[in-house]
Amino acid sequence: MSRYWSKVVEQLSPYVPGEQPKLDNLVKLNTNENPYGPSPKVIAAIQAELGDNLRLYPDPSSTQLRQTVADYYGIQAEQVFVGNGSDEVLAHLFNALLKHDKPILFPDITYSFYPVYAALYGIDYQCIPLTEDFNLQVKDYIQPNGGIIFPNPNAPTGQLVPLADIEWLLQNNTESVVVIDEAYIDFGGESAVTLIDRYPNLIVIQTFSKSRSLAGLRVGLAFGNVDLIEALIRVKDSFNSYPVDQLAAAGAVAAFKDKEYFESTCNKVIEYRQKLSDDLTQLGFVMQPSFTNFVFARHPKRDAGELAEALREHGVIVRHFRQVRIEQYLRITVGTPEQNNVLLEVLKVILA
Ligand SMILES: Cc1ncc(COP(=O)(O)O)c(C=O)c1O
Numbered sequence: 001m002s003r004y005w006s007k008v009v010e011q012l013s014p015y016v017p018g019e020q021p022k023l024d025n026l027v028k029l030n031t032n033e034n035p036y037g038p039s040p041k042v043i044a045a046i047q048a049e050l051g052d053n054l055r056l057y058p059d060p061s062s063t064q065l066r067q068t069v070a071d072y073y074g075i076q077a078e079q080v081f082v083g084n085g086s087d088e089v090l091a092h093l094f095n096a097l098l099k100h101d102k103p104i105l106f107p108d109i110t111y112s113f114y115p116v117y118a119a120l121y122g123i124d125y126q127c128i129p130l131t132e133d134f135n136l137q138v139k140d141y142i143q144p145n146g147g148i149i150f151p152n153p154n155a156p157t158g159q160l161v162p163l164a165d166i167e168w169l170l171q172n173n174t175e176s177v178v179v180i181d182e183a184y185i186d187f188g189g190e191s192a193v194t195l196i197d198r199y200p201n202l203i204v205i206q207t208f209s210k211s212r213s214l215a216g217l218r219v220g221l222a223f224g225n226v227d228l229i230e231a232l233i234r235v236k237d238s239f240n241s242y243p244v245d246q247l248a249a250a251g252a253v254a255a256f257k258d259k260e261y262f263e264s265t266c267n268k269v270i271e272y273r274q275k276l277s278d279d280l281t282q283l284g285f286v287m288q289p290s291f292t293n294f295v296f297a298r299h300p301k302r303d304a305g306e307l308a309e310a311l312r313e314h315g316v317i318v319r320h321f322r323q324v325r326i327e328q329y330l331r332i333t334v335g336t337p338e339q340n341n342v343l344l345e346v347l348k349v350i351l352a
Helices: 040-049 063-073 085-097 113-120 163-172 226-236 246-257 259-282 304-313 337-351
Strands: 027-029 080-083 104-107 125-128 148-151 178-181 202-207 220-224 294-298 316-318 330-333
Touching (some): 085 226, 246 259, 316 330
Parallel strands (some): 027 316, 104 148, 148 178
Antiparallel strands (some): 202 220
16 A cells, blocks of 8 residues: 555455466466467467567557458458457456446356456446356346346356357347357357347457467457447557557467367367366266366365365365355366376375
8 A cells, every 4th residue: 555556546456366386396277278288380470470570569450360360250350359368358348338327247156357347447236146056047137237248158167158048138138238258168168259240239258368278478359240349449549559469469360270279179178178077076076067178166075275275285276266155166277187187196185
């Protein structure tokens, strides 16, 4: 605290990201990064970009990247927005499209950055409880609102809302923007990007940090009607004209072009997620169905906070949230088979 702080800063409760420890040899299963590195073509594209050109500013409109992503989905480049990670895209979105008179709606258990952005921009919000088994029911969102936002699949619960339910929500909520945050969609869901031409109030968010193995590069996307994308561009150009640097843009283009690598790593994660879920069930854990690159589990006989602590002492880090309704759950990122085996062996020792 300092007398030089503004009122805004005094009142902030910032988001707390998962730990990024500097220790070697840790099995890091706490922040849902991809256990596989990016495509070799991504590395080559970034290396090719290293040179004298770095003295120049990057393209402020990220034209090539937006066109590449648009071609992939069969849409127009004007329907795509790019930013410095999807967190930044989300921040602009709260400011540009969710700040109205009525409160916005999001689930009681969800990505914990949403209330932080709402507080930063002075946006009222109302949390809509998930069902007892953590399902999101779209009918619960039919009430006056300044906007609706949720991840699909949801985080940290891992559950998926069918595309038909999202379409029903869009048909029954036409007065405000509906935001579907698809950070984990490539691990088992069907993207709502296919709906943007039909629903002028839909925004879909995606990231390069999970299925495209590029959390370190910081690139995120929004898809939507041209007028909604223009709102995001207006905020971006009032904040930072160059959110995506030259190296990031080159790597991101190459990542979208290497579909084969992307599909093979996603398939591996999906396969090992099933094996990890089965093995944890064998150890007595109760598992939530997962459509993501993490599992959400509780052990009926052991306190989740203590388990997380014990795992850490054995060099394995997972995420535990001290939050009502989920304090007895662990969120565990799906690792390589070797990492998953270390987790399971350590758990056997702890649970013995
Ligand atoms: C639901 C959800 N949305 C958005 C993000 C942010 O991703 P990034 O800023 O790395 O693109 C995350 C990160 O974990 C997430 O879980």
